[in-house]
Amino acid sequence: MRSRMRFIVAIGLAVVLGAWLAWTSIGGSLETYAGPGELAAATTYRLNGTVAPGAPADAAGRAQTDEGLVFTLRDKENPGQTVDVVYHGSVPDQFKAGREIVVTGALDEQGRFIAREDSLVTLCPSKFSDEPGDTQT
Template sequence: MAQKNSKSLYLVALALFLGGIGYLLFSGFTQNSVYFLNVSEALATPQDKLHTVRLFGTVAADGLTMLDGAPGVRFRLEDKDNTSKTVWVLYKGAVPDTFKPGVEVIIEGGLAPGEDTFKARTLMTKCPSKYQKENRG
């Protein structure tokens, strides 16, 4: 009889352990899942689906302004393939040294309902030297 109780105890412990692991996996995936879109895809997506996304594009040559009195920038993000598709971005934070017009960037943030400016929480620039093949002669 003592052997049956110990088997039951092990089965209950295993079920609790597996249930805990399952919960951690499920909550980790749902909290960290973020859509990754280019500008054209973001413009074609309903606004209520853009509260947490990553956007990829190129910093437009015009419209780039640094924020007064605080670190940050306001700029237009162009679609890499269709430069007529743009979205305004507001980023408050330290701007990378490599940030300038023509640079490819990835931003993460969201678009509040009824607003036309994407509010970025993170701003990352793509460093061309890491992604382009060196010419060795």
């Protein structure tokens, strides 16, 4: 009787741990990649675009406010489409105007993209260029 109870508890624990592992492993795939022109409210996105020049910024090209780092992201295919991004967390050294980045988050009521903390990733232009030796700085 005791060994049957241990077996049932072990199977139950294995099912719970397996479900948790499956949920955490597919969590990133539940987010949609989008550009600034494709955003809709109430959906989590991985936003991909280029940091736009000309936003209010300090000497390093960053605009730190009380609400976090605020910058404008421009769509790669349609440069006229932009969205303001509010970000909290560590900022990669390669973050600057003209650099392609990816952030995860959602739109707020004012139409700003509120990024998750520490979700900012800069993409290396040399890895994604069409021409060999073509690197943007």
